[in-house]
Amino acid sequence: MKELRLMKGNEAIAEAAIRCGCDGYFGYPITPQSEILEHLMKEKPYENTGMVVLQAESEVASINMVYGGASVGKKVMTTSSSPGISLMQEGLSYISGAELPALVVNVVRGGPGLGTIQPSQADYFQTVKGGGHGDYRLITLAPASVQEMYDFVELGFDLAFKYRAPVMILTDGIIGQVMEKVVVDDYKPRWTEEYIAKTYPWAATGKTKLRERNIVTSLYLESARQEQLNKTLQAKYKVVEENEIRYETFQCEDAEYLLVAYGSSARICQKVLQLARAEGIKVGLIRPITLWPYPTKIIHEVGTKMKGILSVEMNAGQMIEDVKLAVECKVPVKHYGRFGGIVPTPSEILDALKTL
Amino acid sequence: MTEEIIIAGFGGQGVLSMGKILAYSGVMQNKEVSWMPSYGPEMRGGTSNVTVIISDERISSPCLNQFDTAIILNQQSMDKFEKSVKPGGLLIYDPNGITSHPTRKDINIYQVAGTDKASEIGISKLFNMIMLGGLLKLKPLVTEEFLKKGLEKSLPTRHHGLIPENIKAVEIGKQLLNPYHVL
Structure with missing residues (x-):
């Protein structure tokens, strides 16, 4: 049953993750988004849905845990704020190159450097013009309310799996900290191993007699093969541009x-x-x-x-x-x-x- | 109806929780609400403030620089927010610790001597509810029925026994309301 709540934007992100059947959250605390990890720890989804909630040793570790989870077709995510997101750029590039789905949330604070904990939108360039290396694009959703913080988690996962690409929710300290009304959905079950193996044949779910091994990599030393990957990515980005514009x-x-x-x-x-x-x-x-x-x-x-x-x-x-x-x-x-x-x-x- | 409120004082005075109770009560009464706290270094000791908006319509900005109502609980907040009340608006303050009283002539100003009263009758933790009473007397934004529901939602279950005392503190605040400058 749908339910009306009064929540902070950050709490809405965490609640949405649990309810949409997220398999794993890996993150490291940083203001102004620490309520995401705090809310997950309070709700303890690992006791109910089985969702993993892990405080990693760093942001670099977090994004690489996401890389690993995504490789086996799991719905995995991480969240951070600007300085932490900078540390994740290498991982985002690798995940894009390996064509894996993942959800990343940046609750932006003022920079550059360690900056301030107050809200900012100074990470626009980093998010939509690159950030990490190589010719990749991040599908970027910019919520303007707590309800959208909630809704964009499931939308983000949907887009990530549809296009096998990382999706960024780009928000800031205002939408992260403000409390507004939000309608939350029913709990959706997490995907079973069978469902993942059947629906996402690229996932490294274990070799069967019916197919070759799935190899997750972004390394192709043969340039022709690397160019082919780039062509695949660009063709995919064109489809995204034709179908996913929202305003x-x-x-x-x-x-x-x-x-x-x-x-x-x-x-x-x-x-x-x-x-x-x-x-x-x-x-x-x-x-x-x-x-x-x-x-x-x-x-x-x-x-x-x-x-x-x-x-x-x-x-x-x-x-x-x-x-x-x-x-x-x-x-x-x-x-x-x-x-x-x-x-x-x-x-x-x-x-x-x-x-x- | 849209009411844009700033509540400002020291950390520990119950600024954020007063705003939260008001916001929850608004939700219970089927209003649109927004609660935007200061979350900066000031909340780690020092001044604290929260912008609460209660409306019948979709709320535009959760961050504002002009308010219909200001509830001011210390001198620093008076210095910062007296000028932010819209002409014709309302300023409610606790005179305790205020050395420069408000001077605006184009707004309604009321005092609620909440600190003194709360310590006099030994309910210092309910100081914020006394101040809220002053506001609700002048602007009945939420009814007592929904205020109770708001308290139930915003307080942890183990504190639900304290709801009658909270309501009583609101009533005390209503009686303490003292006009300082009224248009």
């Missing part, structure tokens, strides 16, 4: 100006819409839900009709590059942001909007 629009119909913002910034921008419209400024908002694949087409369609666009991010201007590409610089695009853990106020953003 939300607010009051764009009569808008003369456009805000583009994701995650917590998009929530703050919804307040800006109220303030601006009360002053008679016709402004709309596009909220990319997937940051890769990016909702380029809708931003082009809506954005090119505008007098000006403001990209609002809690960083020095990262997503603005994708907004500019989307509108092919046909209209002026400006950036507004605060960084280092400072959250911009709705009034500040309204003032910036008025300079367009």
Whole structure:
């Protein structure tokens, strides 16, 4: 039975993992996402669903435990915040190269370096433009509410297994720490070994007489073979771009100006819409839900009709590059942001909007 | 109806739990709610604050810089948040330890001498509920029935025996409400 709860975003991630039949969580505590591991330890799913919850010795160990779990077709995940996610980049590249499904959550805090524990969106480039080495892409979901934190865990696993690729939930200290209403689902059973072996024939579930050994690797010393892997990846990414773009629009119909913002910034921008419209400024908002694949087409369609666009991010201007590409610089695009853990106020953003 | 509230004071005064009880009560009453705490180094000793929003509609930003209501429990928070109350809004504060009283003339200001009362009758742990009483007297955001349900949801079961005392503290707070500057 569905149930209404009041939860922190971080707790919603943990609860969703248990209820969607996750097989294993491997992580290392770091603010502002420690409630994920704390909630799992409190709920003790290992006593009920059999889900493994393990505090690893480091983030490097965590992501490699995920690599191992994913190799045998298990639903496995890790979570961290910015400095910890930096340590995981090698693992993400390997998991992408080995074409394995995995879920990674980054509850971003201010950087660079050890930075601050306050919210930030400064890991946009790291997430959607690379981070690790090689030509890979991370399917990236940007929740803007506690309900989406919950929903995107199962969605993330679905996409990860559909495309055999790691999926990132990119959020921040605001959505991680805020408590909101959330509707939680029934407990779904974990997959059986038989189901995994039948449904995911690539998984290293043990050689049978009917097939060759499954080998999980991202190492192909023969360049032709490595090029073939890259071609496979690129073909897959094209399918993702054609099918998985998600976004939300607010009051764009009569808008003369456009805000583009994701995650917590998009929530703050919804307040800006109220303030601006009360002053008679016709402004709309596009909220990319997937940051890769990016909702380029809708931003082009809506954005090119505008007098000006403001990209609002809690960083020095990262997503603005994708907004500019989307509108092919046909209209002026400006950036507004605060960084280092400072959250911009709705009034500040309204003032910036008025300079367009 | 949308009510945007900041509650601010020292860590240990029950700032976050007051907000949580209010938020849970709102959920029980079928409202949209948001509870956004300060989680920075200040919560490890020092000032603590929480933004609570209760609304009939989908809530926009959980982080705000202008509030309908501020509940202020120490001087640092007064310095920080007096200016953040919307014109015509409400400021409720405990005068205990306040050296510079609020000076705004465009908002309604009330005192609730919660610290003194709580120590006088020996219920210092229920200080935050006394302050909440002051708010609920002026703005009945949640009814007593749903406040009880909110307490049941937000308190661990072993503390459910204390719910009647919590409700009593709210009633005490309602009686302590003292106008300081009213429009």
